[in-house]
Amino acid sequence: MAYLNEKLSEEKVFKDPVHRYIHVRDRLIWELIGTSEFQRLRRIRQLGTTYLTFHGAEHSRFNHSLGVYEIVRRIIDDVFRNRPEWDDDERLLCLCAALLHDLGHGPFSHSFEKVFHLDHEEFTQAIILGNTEVNRVLKKAGADFPKKVAEVIAKTYKNKLVVSLISSQIDADRMDYLQRDAYYTGVSYGHFDMERILRVMRPQEDQAVIKHSGMHAVEDYIMSRYQMYWQIYFHPVTRSAEVILTKILHRAKELHQKSYEFRQPPVHFYSIFKDEISLEEYLRLDESVVMFYFQAWQDEEDNILADLCRRFMNRNLFKYIEFNPNLQMKMWMELTTLFKKAGIDPDYYLVVDSSSDLPYDFYRPGEEEERLPIHLLMPNDEVRELSRQSEIVESISGKKRTDHKLYFPQDLIDQLSSKRKVKEQILQLLKSN
Numbered sequence: 525m526a527y528l529n530e531k532l533s534e535e536k537v538f539k540d541p542v543h544r545y546i547h548v549r550d551r552l553i554w555e556l557i558g559t560s561e562f563q564r565l566r567r568i569r570q571l572g573t574t575y576l577t578f579h580g581a582e583h584s585r586f587n588h589s590l591g592v593y594e595i596v597r598r599i600i601d602d603v604f605r606n607r608p609e610w611d612d613d614e615r616l617l618c619l620c621a622a623l624l625h626d627l628g629h630g631p632f633s634h635s636f637e638k639v640f641h642l643d644h645e646e647f648t649q650a651i652i653l654g655n656t657e658v659n660r661v662l663k664k665a666g667a668d669f670p671k672k673v674a675e676v677i678a679k680t681y682k683n684k685l686v687v688s689l690i691s692s693q694i695d696a697d698r699m700d701y702l703q704r705d706a707y708y709t710g711v712s713y714g715h716f717d718m719e720r721i722l723r724v725m726r727p728q729e730d731q732a733v734i735k736h737s738g739m740h741a742v743e744d745y746i747m748s749r750y751q752m753y754w755q756i757y758f759h760p761v762t763r764s765a766e767v768i769l770t771k772i773l774h775r776a777k778e779l780h781q782k783s784y785e786f787r788q789p790p791v792h793f794y795s796i797f798k799d800e801i802s803l804e805e806y807l808r809l810d811e812s813v814v815m816f817y818f819q820a821w822q823d824e825e826d827n828i829l830a831d832l833c834r835r836f837m838n839r840n841l842f843k844y845i846e847f848n849p850n851l852q853m854k855m856w857m858e859l860t861t862l863f864k865k866a867g868i869d870p871d872y873y874l875v876v877d878s879s880s881d882l883p884y885d886f887y888r889p890g891e892e893e894e895r896l897p898i899h900l901l902m903p904n905d906e907v908r909e910l911s912r913q914s915e916i917v918e919s920i921s922g923k924k925r926t927d928h929k930l931y932f933p934q935d936l937i938d939q940l941s942s943k944r945k946v947k948e949q950i951l952q953l954l955k956s957n
Contacts, residue, residue, distance in 0.1 A: 527552060527664045528616055538590055542704050546594040552665055553593070553619055559657035560807075561627060565589055567810035571705060572632045573765035574756065576839050578709035585626050585633075591700035596622035596689055598722060599696070599732070609727040614686050616665060621676035621690050624658065625697060627651050631811040635766050639773045640796050647806060649674040654803050688731035692896045693884060694721070694742065702748055705756060713751035716744040726901055733899040733907055742898060743916045750883040750920065758879040760929055764841040767875045767931050772818065772832045775872060779826055788820035828872050840935070845954055847876060847930035856930065859953055866937075866946045873933050880926040884910070884917055 530551040538546040548554050556562055565585035574581040596618050604610040628647030630636040637644060651658055652674045662670040675681035679691055689696055699718055706714025724738030734742055756762075776790055777797045792813055795801040821833040835841065847856070856876065863870040885897070898910040911921040932954070940947035 528666070540587075540591065540594070542591055542700070542707055543594050546590050547597065550616060550619065552616060552661065553623060555661045555664075556620065556623055556658060557590075559661060561651050561656050561658045562586070562589070562624070564807060564810055565626065565629070567812055568629055568631055568633070569811060570701065571708075571757075572635060572762075573769060574705075574709065574759070574762045576765045576841070577759050577761040578711075578756070580708045580710050581705070583704060583708045585629050588701055588704055589623055589626050591704055592625060592690075592696045593619060593623040595696035595699055595718075595722075599689060599725060603722060603725055604727050607727055609729065610685075611683070614683060617669070617672055617676065618686050618689055620662065620665075620669075620673050621686070622696055624648065624652060624673060625677055625690055627658065630806065631809055631814045632766075632769055635769050636773070639770050639777075640801075641799070645677060647803070648677055650803050651807070652677070656803075656807075684730035685727055685732065688896060692731060692898075694732075694734070694745065694898050698749065699745070702745075702752055705752060706748075709756055711752075711756060713755055714748050716748045717741045718745075721745060728899075728901075728907070731896060731899065733901045734910075736900045736902050736913070739900055739910070739914055742900075742910065743914055746884050746917055746920075750881075753881045753883070754925075754927075758881070758927060760844050761841060763877050763879065763929065764844060764931055765836065765839075767842060767877055768832055768836050771872045771875070772821075772829065772836060775826070775829045775832060776817075776821070779829065784826060786821075787824055788817060790817055792817070828869060832872065835933075842873075842875070842931040843934040844929040844931045847928045849876065849878075849928055852930075855953055855956070859932075859950065862946055862950050862953070866940050866943055866950065868933070868936055873936065875931045876928060877931060878926060878928045880924055882922070882924045883920050885922050 531549050532551055532554055536548040536554055538548075540546050548557070563586070568585045569575060569581070570583050570585055570588045571581045600610075600615050600618055605612065625648065626644070628644040628649070628651055630642060630644065630647070633644065636642065652662065652670050653659060659670050662673060672681065676686055676690060679687050681687055691697065699721070702714040702716070703718065706712065720738055720741040721734065724735035724741070725732050726735060776793065779786070780790060780793070780797050790797075792809060795805050818833045818836055821829050822837060824830045824833075856874075859874055860870045863874050899907045900910055900913055902908055911918040937947060937950055
């Protein structure tokens with residue numbers, strides 16, 4: 525157990541464009557960073573296909589994980605330390621959970637999860653508890669220490685204050701990715717006064733709360749998150765790239781199931797196609813592996829797979845129009861029929877994509893998912909939910925915004941010279957939107 529408090533002989537620092545420096549004094553943290561499972565995060569981009577829209581968005585899950593660790597370290601060491609509501613015995617557990625919270629992300633993260641019905645949090649816990657370097661390092665702090673770290677990430681750990689630092693509506697994860705993603709995409713939306721928020725954050729029994737004097741900084745943070753989702757994360761060009769990416773993976777799986785003979789067989793995908801991927805096989809997957817296959821599959825005999833891969837590799841993306849599923853399903857059905865007549869497979873080339881976000885919410889009894897609200901600590905020590913004090917937050921609280929787009933290959937439609945009537949009908953429907 526002495527390992528819990530063991531320090532390096534000299535502090536290690538990482539230069540970071542968002543936090544300036546990331547400080548590591550704990551030997552356990554330093555050894556976790558050096559594990560193969562954590563180093564794998566260097567090969568997985570934080571923002572998936574966003575680099576095809578914002579060329580600076582090449583940063584990795586590795587960058588982000590270090591940033592979340594640093595924010596939690598600052599909260600614990602600079603703000604919570606010696607406060608009666610904070611148990612310093614939880615310090616290293618918090619730091620490890622912050623560092624490892626994204627460990628189970630796969631290549632192109634959310635698109636990959638959606639196609640193959642995976643859950644990165646389940647893989648994160650499997651890595652922490654499995655036969656891995658990470659597990660062996662964590663066990664140096666105690667036989668049950670990996671289990672505690674996994675419980676924090678699963679949000680089942682008994683100390684809810686610890687969980688709230690990693691996962692809540694104002695947590696270290698969000699505070700890092702908003703600033704980091706804004707920095708690397710070159711936009712100003714994600715910037716907010718994190719220094720102020722950290723200074724006025726206080727530990728309570730089951731979550732961190734914010735002193736009322738810091739309310740305006742929190743309002744700024746919530747609006748930053750709102751803008752980042754609609755201007756960056758749900759950018760329609762990025763979504764177009766995601767649509768093509770998911771269709772490539774669907775097509776490769778379909779071909780494999782039909783015993784198609786690939787020129788470049790997808791050996792890294794065999795087990796995932798069968799829904800029986802092992803942890804060892806999952807850890808071999810990263811974006812360089814996936815891009816290798818996409819590069820090779822440009823020369824496949826299957827025209828759909830080859831075309832989709834060429835589109836992704838060369839950024840020849842689908843165009844889009846606004847689409848309302850409630851009002852325009854007839855149009856979509858007509859387009860589906862016309863695409864088939866034109867020889868364009870609508871399963872792969874006519875895609876409705878939906879994005880939705882809930883910028884802030886508070887717990888409503890009876891709901892399936894409990895959202896831990898942000899609480900303000902009033903001058904009289906009373907705790908109040910944020911939207912009851914802030915008119916700005918109240919105006920967007922509980923309001924889910926949803927956006928739908930219809931994606932299609934404009935270039936293939938333009939090339940329908942031998943089927944002029946069908947081409948004109950398709951273009952007419954698309955313009956009628």
